[in-house]
Amino acid sequence: MDKLIIKGPTKLKGEVAISASKNATLPILAATLLFPEKIEFKNLPGLSDIKFFMQILESLGAGIEDLKSVDCTSVNKTYADYDLVRKMRASILVLGPLLSRFGEAVVSLPGGCAIGSRPVDIHLTGMEALGAEIILEKGYVKAKADRLKGAKIDLDFPSVGATENLMMAAVWAEGETLISNAAREPEIEDLANFLKEFGCDIQGAGTSRITIKGRDFKSYKPAKEIKYSIIGDRIEAATYIIAGLMTDSHIKVTHFHPEHIKAVIDVLIKMGAKLETHDNAIEVFPSGKLNGTKIDTAPFPGFPTDVQAQLMALMGISNGLSFVRENIFENRFMHVPELVRMGMDIELEASAAIIEGQTNLSPAPVMCTDLRASAALILAALVTAGESEINRIYHLDRGYENLCGKLKDLGANIERVKA
Ligand code: EPZ
Numbered sequence: 001m002d003k004l005i006i007k008g009p010t011k012l013k014g015e016v017a018i019s020a021s022k023n024a025t026l027p028i029l030a031a032t033l034l035f036p037e038k039i040e041f042k043n044l045p046g047l048s049d050i051k052f053f054m055q056i057l058e059s060l061g062a063g064i065e066d067l068k069s070v071d072c073t074s075v076n077k078t079y080a081d082y083d084l085v086r087k088m089r090a091s092i093l094v095l096g097p098l099l100s101r102f103g104e105a106v107v108s109l110p111g112g113c114a115i116g117s118r119p120v121d122i123h124l125t126g127m128e129a130l131g132a133e134i135i136l137e138k139g140y141v142k143a144k145a146d147r148l149k150g151a152k153i154d155l156d157f158p159s160v161g162a163t164e165n166l167m168m169a170a171v172w173a174e175g176e177t178l179i180s181n182a183a184r185e186p187e188i189e190d191l192a193n194f195l196k197e198f199g200c201d202i203q204g205a206g207t208s209r210i211t212i213k214g215r216d217f218k219s220y221k222p223a224k225e226i227k228y229s230i231i232g233d234r235i236e237a238a239t240y241i242i243a244g245l246m247t248d249s250h251i252k253v254t255h256f257h258p259e260h261i262k263a264v265i266d267v268l269i270k271m272g273a274k275l276e277t278h279d280n281a282i283e284v285f286p287s288g289k290l291n292g293t294k295i296d297t298a299p300f301p302g303f304p305t306d307v308q309a310q311l312m313a314l315m316g317i318s319n320g321l322s323f324v325r326e327n328i329f330e331n332r333f334m335h336v337p338e339l340v341r342m343g344m345d346i347e348l349e350a351s352a353a354i355i356e357g358q359t360n361l362s363p364a365p366v367m368c369t370d371l372r373a374s375a376a377l378i379l380a381a382l383v384t385a386g387e388s389e390i391n392r393i394y395h396l397d398r399g400y401e402n403l404c405g406k407l408k409d410l411g412a413n414i415e416r417v418k419a
Pocket of ligand 1: 020023024026038084090116118119120121122123124157158159160161162183305306328330371399
């Protein structure tokens with residue numbers, strides 16, 4: 001397993017181009033199962049999760065060209081194997097499209113993961129509302145329906161994945177589907193924009209009420225040639241903006257929509273950050289030591305849980321006290337013990353963390369536990385005097401394209417070595 005060696009403290013300089021969003025790409029790749037035609041993509045990110053999801057599509061009979069195109073014309077399987085699904089919980093997103101197009105699907109229940117149990121009950125209740133018969137057997141979801149019927153579905157929680165799965169299931173259902181209390185994340189809007197390329201009539205994506213007018217799959221005519229471009233990864237962008245602030249640098253983070261991380265920008269400015277917003281970029285200016293603050297993670301447009309760990313790293317070197325309450329996942333503080341090993345003063349109480357800003361961190365070998373926690377460790381290492389060793393960086397490869405190269409181009413002293 002590879003590890004990263006980072007020599008700090010470091011200053012960063014220049015521009016970093018953000019890659020396409022992992023969390024927009026995954027549901028869009030699942031949605032290709034709905035359409036019997038070849039679909040090209042302009043900017044799929046080179047992430048292990050994306051390459052893995054394309055293997056899942058291939059296992060269902062799709063033709064794929066690595067990170068370039070998917071052709072689901074010849075998809076002939078509706079069974080997603082445990083061995084595949086257990087490695088990535090987003091695989092559950094094949095359930096909706098398979099059920100909608102083929103009237104059946106057998107998908108392994110995703111295991112939990114480091115940040116929580118992450119059940120799929122909201123997905124399954126919604127599929128039943130659309131008329132599917134759902135049986136849970138031997139760790140698999142077995143779903144069947146002659147043809148799904150449009151329905152009014154009110155989500156117990158604005159689950160991102162459930163909203164996406166149900167939008168896709170509704171595409172070939174008979175009649176109109178209304179999803180209320182829907183998730184409002186930008187990735188939902190990107191999925192809707194992708195589906196509209198194929199003539200889908202979807203209204204309200206990005207709001208909490210989404211309607212989808214179902215169509216008859218038998219009357220589907222292949223769309224014009226589709227070459228789709230995915231939105232920039234707002235979480236990756238937030239990570240680099242925080243890297244610029246922690247290292248007191250002047251950098252420009254480009255190729256994403258700043259309004260997709262308004263809640264993050266608002267918090268950073270409140271802490272004293274000097275930021276300038278451009279059309280598709282945020283420019284970070286040296287801002288000195290920032291002031292601690294308090295955040296609650298929440299569904300969009302609230303503060304994103306996926307930036308919680310990275311912000312905590314910044315809070316760990318800011319003035320005074322900060323407070324973080326994690327309201328989305330039950331176990332998303334795995335980065336805390338590792339940050340404490342690097343000298344940060346963080347105490348945990350149930351779903352809250354109290355951070356006392358520190359001036360000096362100390363280099364230590366640390367371990368990645370989940371994707372965003374890993375990013376927090378990198379950020380801390382960039383400002384720590386000495387050589388830090390970050391282990392188990394396969395977590396990072398899931399969601400940060402060419403992280404080492406991008407940080408090196410910005411001036412960081414970082415090397416990826418075989419452990
Ligand atoms: C998506 O996960 C993202 N993943 C996550 O990003 C992100 O943290 C999360 O949304 C919240 O924004 C992808 O888009 C691939 P949820 P998802 O369904 O869809 C509970 C990253 O780092 N819940 O909105 O799984 C669930 O347990 C990843 O890129 C149910 O109880 O998130 C969690 O506590 C991590 N029942 C909460 O809702 C359900 O049926 C939010 O889950 C579904 C969810």
